[in-house]
Amino acid sequence: MSVQGVQGEERDDYTKEESRELRRRSQRLLRELVRPHRWKLAAIAALVVVATGMTVAGPAILAFGIDTALPALQAGDAVPLWAAGAIYIVAAVLSGVAFYAFTIGTARVSQAVLLTLRRRLFDHTQRLSLEFHEQYTSGRIIARQTSDLESIRDLLDQGLNELVRGVLFMTFTAIAMVALDPMSGVVILVALVPAVLLTRWFQSRSTVLFRETRTTSAQMIVKFVETMTGIRAVKAFRTEPENERDFGDKVEAYRDANFRTIQIFGIYEPGIMMIGGLTIAAVVTVGAFRVLAGDLAVGSLLAVALYARTFFQPIQGIGMFFNGYQSAAAALEKISGVLEEQPTVPEPARPKSLPSARGAIEFDGVSFAYKEGRQVLPDFDLTIPAGQTIALVGTTGAGKSTLAKLVSRFYDPSAGAVRLDGIDLRELADDDLRRAVVMVTQEAYLFSGSVGENIALGRPEATQDEIEAAARAVGAHDFIEALPDGYDTDVAKRGGRVSAGQRQLLSFARAFLADPRVLILDEATASLDIPSERLVQEGLTTLLADRTAIIIAHRLSTVAIADRVLVMEHGRIIEDGSPTELIELGGKFASLHRAWRDSLV
Known part of the structure; x- marks a missing residue:
């Protein structure tokens, strides 16, 4: 029997152990879907590393051009300047090509995974016994094949891109800042602490709210499908007013759940922007005094300022990833629950043949x-x-x-x-x-x-x-x-x-x-x-x-x-x-x- 209960009955009052089992089951399903594409994913990972590295190299190349190439040009040597320009152009081209290949590659893998999952869900559902279909409402089945799969598609097509690129960009940026100016790197790492704490708060809060959003969305879809499917009975018994009230309550519950989700975004995104702004101010102010003192070159200050300005931008993307992740995780739990169901009338392991029945x-x-x-x-x-x-x-x-x-x-x-x-x-x-x-x-x-x-x-x-x-x-x-x-x-x-x-x-x-x-x-x-x-x-x-x-x-x-x-x-x-x-x-x-x-x- 599945964690969801007999014939896929979904609940909201899972124990901690049942919740862990749901996560393990959905993660197991995801690994099964991704396993055939692991070598493609390895190649995609290499591409995104190259693309991110080339992107992060830009400010460092500018620092080299200002601090090294310009003085050399004043001394009559134009080679460093031409070299810096050529390297910058090559890095930009490599970054663009690698990001293009990365985007196309992830899209192909995600569509292949979704194609497999759609077919598997359809084939498995129609092979389940009549008992399942008599107890599992049609609205819930439709939600599994539509809105739930769309949530997973959004995560695979966009959310993972944001996460992988964001994490790599922040890592490479931090490394570049420490290499250019360790003190500025320390400022960034200190500012990262409240950003991580805020992100962790957002993640834990959104987990609850997105599950609530998925539940209310499914209830709304089920009510709509059942009403439209049974529209003759609705018309015959004049139940339109009751249906309107019931559906209105479900729509309001869905709206309220979405509003609470928007509220935490209203705290999270401005909070990250504020931390980023204060960090840039700190880096530029400290760096300016160090430039005047001769401890930091102007080009390095410009580079670390650019790095500081862009360092926290991916965090918002990572936050959006948690948005999609919570929605997709809840959807994957429900889909895996259907796939875990076994026919109550299974085909025999060693069937006997009856090529020409008599009918007794x-x-x-x-x-x-x-x-x-x-x-x-x-x-x-x-x-x-x-x-x-x-x-x-x-x-x-x-x-x-x-x-x-x-x-x-x-x-x-x-x-x-x-x-x-x-x-x-x-x-x-x-x-x-x-x-x-x-x-x-x-x-x-x-x-x-x-x-x-x-x-x-x-x-x-x-x-x-x-x-x-x-x-x-x-x-x-x-x-x-x-x-x-x-x-x-x-x-x-x-x-x-x-x-x-x-x-x-x-x-x-x-x-x-x-x-x-x-x-x-x-x-x-x-x-x-x-x-x-x-x-x-x-x-x-x-x-x-x-x-x-x-x-x-x-x-x-x-x-x-x-x-x-x-x-x-x-x-x-x-x-x-x-x-x-x-x-x-x-x-x-x-x-x-x-x-x-x-x-x-």
């Missing part, structure tokens, strides 16, 4: 609970022969959909085994299972693209003739042909160009084309009106022929085509027989059937 299903002593203490199926046994169509009926919560999810292996049983043709699903290769078992749910989701591409989702290599044959088989061909571009019509966002019933027909065509041995229809006709349902009944007969089928439906018109009906109650089968037998029996199914017939009158 067996539940052997199966018990299942979504959460501890909430058992849905207690010691469940069931055998479904290959090619049989069964219908599951019962009240909500009876365990019908749970049974379907176990057959699809969206979940594994807590105890016992679910077998397909005698093979435990936990031992079956994922590819064989997905080829053998297909579920059609009430939510007929259509992806961006054409109608034909959506039908071919389970068989991307299918020909146009095969796609059209599948649509004809389930009664979808006529309405598809009536669309503006037929099978090439773009379904638009989430299938907005077609009705709910038409989306369901397309999902049937998708299942027919995939040609599984086991087909599960989980309330798959719920979105169809009565005329559409009658239209699809013939298609269902074709769809279910020669395959094992499990139908979950409240509409008993769909149940009529089943060979066998199982009536479930509290995770147990209380009636088992053909529709006609159960109606004659006069039990629970007969009662449900009468209620359904009465509803049609």
Whole structure:
């Protein structure tokens, strides 16, 4: 289990040990991402050393020109002056070229790291089990792939540049000042003490504030995404005012967190500028008296004054690095938390193959609970022969959909085994299972693209003739042909160009084309009106022929085509027989059937 908790649940009340573990985990992930680029980074480090060294050399070369080259020129020797000028130009060119190469190199490495991380996060997230996605909100997933990755990008593209260049510049500048004039170097080092203390205060304070900023930002994004995703429910129940208040509170919390962050910048940046100004005044004043006393050359004074003026400038950049670092560190902790999650339904280490399934299903002593203490199926046994169509009926919560999810292996049983043709699903290769078992749910989701591409989702290599044959088989061909571009019509966002019933027909065509041995229809006709349902009944007969089928439906018109009906109650089968037998029996199914017939009158 990850530090964040079950299925990536994020908290704000971490203990010190948990916080350390979060940092270790995110640092481990960063090392994994950077390791393939270590030689490039070494070359980049060499470039920035050269570039910074050439930049820092400028004032020292000016000091040489004033203190040595000018007197030599007065004596008739122009060589030192020409040499100083040439060296200055070469240093400037080398500095510019090296900084260019450094900037391009770091950008390439950072983009390569981000590309790897984006792909890894996407691949890992879609491979996680259904349990994860049912508990981890879509808004948080979107935040991981967008704002969190953008924070890391900002750090890699800009923050690290500021840090590396700033630290090297200050180090080389201090060395140059001490070499030119040790006393001025001592003044700088003394002034560095309050600057370091102020920076340390800023770092510790910003750690707390930036974590708060990330948390409030994520809460704001989650609320926005959930509201827009569920906009139909919002409109239906007129919850706009409540949503506005809730979102307004989250926006204000985010604003307040940002304002507190700006406040510490308002103290830090002017504080560094004040320390830098006082340091320059001290260096120039002390240096001026020493020039008058003959202890310091004018050129050296000019050089140390230039060094003092620029010495503290990188500290502000380093402070900005902490800004980006805190944001990126919090983001990396969250991303690493998702990557640490393991599928609760893992693929077997040594899978058994099932190249041609027959479709026989067996539940052997199966018990299942979504959460501890909430058992849905207690010691469940069931055998479904290959090619049989069964219908599951019962009240909500009876365990019908749970049974379907176990057959699809969206979940594994807590105890016992679910077998397909005698093979435990936990031992079956994922590819064989997905080829053998297909579920059609009430939510007929259509992806961006054409109608034909959506039908071919389970068989991307299918020909146009095969796609059209599948649509004809389930009664979808006529309405598809009536669309503006037929099978090439773009379904638009989430299938907005077609009705709910038409989306369901397309999902049937998708299942027919995939040609599984086991087909599960989980309330798959719920979105169809009565005329559409009658239209699809013939298609269902074709769809279910020669395959094992499990139908979950409240509409008993769909149940009529089943060979066998199982009536479930509290995770147990209380009636088992053909529709006609159960109606004659006069039990629970007969009662449900009468209620359904009465509803049609």
